[in-house]
């Protein structure tokens with residue numbers, strides 16, 4: 001729940017104010033109570049003093065009357081007390097306010113009485129006669145309350161006791177007149193039958209303004225008990241008025257059964273005290289309240305600024321840095337009297353700048369990442385990720401508008417060889433040129449992507465008929481085949497294209513790409529620089545390929561491979577000087593299989609490494625055994641695949657094989673291709689050097705088919721060049737092939753290399769090569785690849801011929 005700081009501050013200040021007021025009020029109240037209590041004590045003392053004075057004055061008055069009686073007894077002489085009082089009774093009543101007079105004899109028996117006079121207890125009379133009791137007045141209440149004075153007096157008829165009474169009501173009225181305070185007498189003797197104050201079971205014997213005041217005393221009796229009320233000042237509030245009621249005894253004037261009650265109306269002083277309190281409160285409250293309002297107003301401005309900064313913060317959180325910085329600019333920090341809010345604003349400004357910079361960097365990085373994520377770095381074409389997204393987009397579109405699309409899966413032919421022989425930078429340039437050519441062949445709406453290496457894919461929009469794509473594929477192939485010049489070298493590149501049309505050739509993206517890939521492989525198998533549209537048949541072919549792979553995996557273990565040997569001859573004498581090992585596969589059901597039916601699969605699956613090791617070992621073992629058997633010494637040339645050559649254990653494997661089979665190293669020749677060496681020239685050089693140090697002969701197979709670098713060839717540690725069959729086969733019909741072959745032979749000789757010409761099938765070819773000083777030859781003209789048995793027969797035959805020739809040579 002949000003509560004503004006301003007309301008919290010106001011609440012806190014209000015609470016503080018309330019607390020201060022309460023404390024202040026408590027002290028004022030305490031002080032007022034003290035003042036009030038002392039004022040009331042003082043008032044009470046004044047009342048008691050006045051009442052005492054009035055009682056004493058009345059007593060004096062009674063004494064004066066009593067002291068005049070002995071004087072009156074003298075005139076006329078020997079008058080009795082009764083006579084005197086009879087004579088003066090009316091006068092005493094009227095002028096002296098005497099209420100009653102009683103005469104007693106010395107035993108305390110009443111002799112005469114005048115008016116109404118309360119009856120004195122006999123004990124008091126006796127004590128007075130005996131002189132024990134000092135002369136003084138006593139207040140007593142019977143039917144009325146009176147002040148009585150007892151005095152012994154000697155009349156003509158002996159000692160007597162005179163009692164003079166005045167009514168107390170006069171005195172109490174005087175008290176009220178002087179003090180404006182009501183007064184009364186309460187009897188302490190319980191009156192159960194008819195009490196004036198039921199709660200206290202007491203009677204009020206006299207009370208000024210009785211009708212008005214008695215209810216107040218009754219109300220007081222509800223507040224406290226009678227005994228608790230004696231000797232204390234009680235406050236009673238009734239009918240919007242306040243009374244001070246004090247009940248106390250006056251033992252010097254009255255007996256213990258009587259109490260005086262004084263009811264003072266203190267409404268005015270209470271009201272005045274209240275007003276004083278209110279005034280004091282207002283005096284303190286007003287400045288406090290004013291302070292509070294001033295504080296509130298003072299807080300308003302910084303709080304408003306803080307609210308604005310909260311908005312800035314929220315804007316920053318939302319990432320709208322432009323708006324945030326304009327808001328910050330609007331709230332300029334103050335130069336003078338700056339406070340925490342200004343510091344906060346400065347910090348916000350810095351934060352905003354930094355966040356803005358961070359966002360920019362983030363945006364740049366994101367863009368870069370997006371580019372990296374979506375586009376191929378080298379060619380700028382859509383990368384695999386982006387391309388797959390595009391395919392998915394088309395698939396979604398198809399669900400809406402039923403327009404199909406096609407995928408052209410393109411792989412450059414022999415790119416690896418070009419890349420290896422010309423170097424990676426030339427390979428990269430070539431890929432860039434291919435990309436541009438591909439883009440030039442398609443519409444803007446079509447997407448060209450590089451899926452990796454030399455694999456490209458083209459997405460053709462809105463295609464329903466596969467025929468549409470075939471003409472495009474043909475156009476692409478004819479565009480790509482145009483010569484490319486990189487670093488002064490002319491390169492001829494071609495590609496194989498696989499075509500699929502969605503959704504006929506695949507529902508999912510993976511399925512489409514897989515089928516396009518399959519079609520592309522088919523195009524490659526068809527002889528490269530071809531396109532092939534996917535068909536269900538291709539799937540079957542792929543399945544066959546898979547089964548071929550599985551069969552090849554078992555072939556080595558089942559010893560289904562066999563070695564054939566094709567003799568190599570001296571061109572000038574046609575005598576066998578060596579042989580090339582050629583692998584065959586004796587398939588359990590299909591019969592003899594040639595390398596073109598399985599060698600690529602061995603390469604692709606990597607099975608060529610263990611199979612190649614077996615070929616090397618078996619070749620060395622056989623030749624070694626033939627040597628030992630006394631057959632003419634013959635060199636064996638073993639084809640080494642690229643996978644074998646780059647295998648880190650290859651050198652060790654050759655060493656181990658030679659050691660294990662005991663074949664002298666000069667009888668082993670290893671055939672490698674140019675592209676194997678060019679792939680990683682430094683490492684290849686080192687390896688070839690080490691093989692040569694072993695004493696093994698090294699030959700370059702298929703020479704002339706790759707992009708041979710003559711500068712490398714010059715320093716390459718090899719012994720023999722094998723001119724590829726493709727140059728020999730058209731001799732003598734192709735002048736250019738003849739020239740190339742002659743040039744290769746001449747160049748090789750210049751480099752101190754021997755030359756083997758492959759594929760010699762007719763005598764013309766033989767003659768040409770002989771005329772051009774080719775060293776060795778291999779081909780059907782001399783011998784086809786032979787089984788072990790056939791080779792041994794040929795070798796034996798040659799040995800016999802040689803022996804016969806030597807025998808017929810004239811001495």
Ligand SMILES: Nc1nc2c(ncn2[C@@H]2O[C@@H]3COP(=O)(O)O[C@H]4[C@@H](O)[C@H](n5cnc6c(=O)[nH]c(N)nc65)O[C@@H]4COP(=O)(O)O[C@H]3[C@H]2O)c(=O)[nH]1
Nearest residue numbers: 581582583594595596615639640641759760761778779780
């Ligand atoms: N038309 C014609 N062909 C001729 C003639 N003379 C020889 N040949 C064929 O030419 C191929 C020569 O082998 P290659 O160039 O190394 O080419 C070989 C080689 O690259 C590979 N290969 C064969 N055996 C092995 C092997 O043991 N290991 C490795 N790694 N590859 C092998 O398979 C390729 C094909 O081998 P093959 O089918 O045995 O075919 C052999 C051979 O039978 C001729 O006068 N006319």
